[in-house]
Amino acid sequence: MAEKTFAGKTVEVTAEGYLVNKSDWSKEVAAEMAKEDGIELTDKHYEVLDYLREQEASGASLTIRKVGKSGIVDIKGLYELFPGGPLKLSSKYAGISKPASCV
Known part of the structure; x- marks a missing residue:
């Protein structure tokens, strides 16, 4: 495991950049993670991230x-x-585990 600020x-x-501890997540952390990948998060991005966090908390499996x-x-x-991996990237920025459906 690595540490990042x-x-x-x-x-x-x-190693793939996913948060180890979900409690470390915040909108500010998500925004900086996305910036590293050249993505500027908007309100629509955050709606998706909130949805993913809710679904993961309920134990639902995530698919595109x-x-x-x-x-x-x-x-x-x-x-x-x-772009380039919608579920993989959105899950990463949502601070949740990489979905099993992502390679």
Whole structure:
């Protein structure tokens, strides 16, 4: 495990950049994680992140299709918000574990 500093807070991350401790997550931490990948988070991004955090807390499995049916954003919109790996990136920024469906 590695340590990184986001928003003035030192956090432990996996080799792929996912937070080890979900309690380290904040919107500020998410914003700085996304900036490293060249993404500026908007209100729509945060809606997706909040949805993912809620779903993960309830024990639901996460898929791109499920997010697309959430009513927050369709699948095409999810790819536009998080290019190059929508579920992988959004989960990372949401401070949750990497979904099993992501390679």
